[in-house]
Amino acid sequence: MHLKSLTLRGFKSFASSTTLRFEPGITCVVGPNGSGKSNVVDAIAWVLGEQGAKALRGGKMEDVIFAGTAGRAPLGRAEVTLTIDNHDGALPIEYAEVSITRRLFRTGDSEYEINGDSCRLLDIQELLSDSGIGREMHVIVGQGQLDSVLQSRPEDRRGFIEEAAGVLKHRKRKEKALRK
Numbered sequence: 494m495h496l497k498s499l500t501l502r503g504f505k506s507f508a509s510s511t512t513l514r515f516e517p518g519i520t521c522v523v524g525p526n527g528s529g530k531s532n533v534v535d536a537i538a539w540v541l542g543e544q545g546a547k548a549l550r551g552g553k554m555e556d557v558i559f560a561g562t563a564g565r566a567p568l569g570r571a572e573v574t575l576t577i578d579n580h581d582g583a584l585p586i587e588y589a590e591v592s593i594t595r596r597l598f599r600t601g602d603s604e605y606e607i608n609g610d611s612c613r614l615l616d617i618q619e620l621l622s623d624s625g626i627g628r629e630m631h632v633i634v635g636q637g638q639l640d641s642v643l644q645s646r647p648e649d650r651r652g653f654i655e656e657a658a659g660v661l662k663h664r665k666r667k668e669k670a671l672r673k
């Protein structure tokens with residue numbers, strides 16, 4: 494499984510439809526300060542179901558919608574589509590390619606889609622939950638956070654690595670079972 498492409502429309506600074514294509518392996522996004530690199534990362538977190546505005550570096554969820562610039566009017570909605578290569582069947586769905594779409598209108602209405610069919614957020618969370626990229630399971634190390642990871646106490650660092658490796662949930666389950 495790997496991320497194939499990401500399309501942003503009206504998401505943060507990406508007013509016009511913009512598609513990024515990823516190959517298997519490591520992807521680097523380079524560009525000047527303020528050009529939207531972190532916004533791309535925010536878009537991935539958002540389409541995977543992030544519900545916290547702060548995690549998306551905003552004050553409220555509406556802040557993900559293109560707010561306008563001197564030469565361009567604000568937009569009424571933000572839309573992000575993430576396409577995942579599922580040839581290895583890591584996602585429990587019978588498609589070799591899975592597209593997840595999230596849309597937010599200024600009215601506050603939200604829409605979610607899997608391969609173009611509308612669905613609930615819960616359906617997306619369930620689809621991703623055992624794949625290692627579900628809610629709280631993918632790991633995004635934000636700008637400036639790397640130092641705090643490197644300088645954290647060994648126990649905290651271990652927790653971080655366990656979460657990234659997907660074993661934290663199993664350890665939590667085990668601890669809960671042992672308490673009973």
Ligand code: ATP
Nearest residue numbers: 505506526527528529530531532556557558559560
């Ligand atoms: P740096 O190298 O400094 O980390 P960056 O490439 O990560 O920069 P981002 O933080 O992704 O930059 O982008 C910041 C830009 O996105 C700012 O110019 C900000 O005004 C713009 N931006 C953020 N939200 C919106 C929005 N809702 N509408 C329009 N522009 C927005």
Ligand code: MG
Nearest residue numbers: 530531532636
């Ligand atoms: Mg940045």
